[in-house]
Amino acid sequence: APYFKQMDDYVAALNQKLGRQVVFAVPVGQAVLALRERVIAGNVPGIQRQSELFTDKLGHPQAPVEALASYCNFAVLYRRTPVGLPIPAVLERSVNPLWREEKLNLILQQIAWDAVTGHPLGGVGAPTSF
Numbered sequence: 001a002p003y004f005k006q007m008d009d010y011v012a013a014l015n016q017k018l019g020r021q022v023v024f025a026v027p028v029g030q031a032v033l034a035l036r037e038r039v040i041a042g043n044v045p046g047i048q049r050q051s052e053l054f055t056d057k058l059g060h061p062q063a064p065v066e067a068l069a070s071y072c073n074f075a076v077l078y079r080r081t082p083v084g085l086p087i088p089a090v091l092e093r094s095v096n097p098l099w100r101e102e103k104l105n106l107i108l109q110q111i112a113w114d115a116v117t118g119h120p121l122g123g124v125g126a127p128t129s130f
Contacts, residue, residue: 011023011024011025021123024121034114035111064104067108071085
């Protein structure tokens with residue numbers, strides 16, 4: 001939370017200085033945390049443990065996290081939902097066949113959209129006043 005606040009304050013200060021929202025935040029970190037919470041709750045098909053989301057203990061992402069980050073960027077850049085986009089190549093070529101299924105893809109898309117629309121600096125929700 002302190003890191004996210006620090007980054008948001010920095011982006012808001014830049015926009016304040018510029019007089020309008022020019023810099024946006026892509027809430028990938030928040031989306032990854034939401035995905036991890038769903039994994040803990042057992043609500044993500046093909047992923048039983050949080051550790052399956054990463055290739056190592058440093059946090060390098062596996063295919064589902066890469067797709068999630070891409071969906072967050074898509075939503076901020078194009079200001080539209082990624083829900084309904086086809087399964088991306090990063091999931092299609094993954095070693096886990098369950099990661100190639102539409103159900104996981106839709107979950108990742110919805111988590112990304114929720115994170116972006118819920119973030120005041122994502123440029124999709126209500127505009128932030130400066």
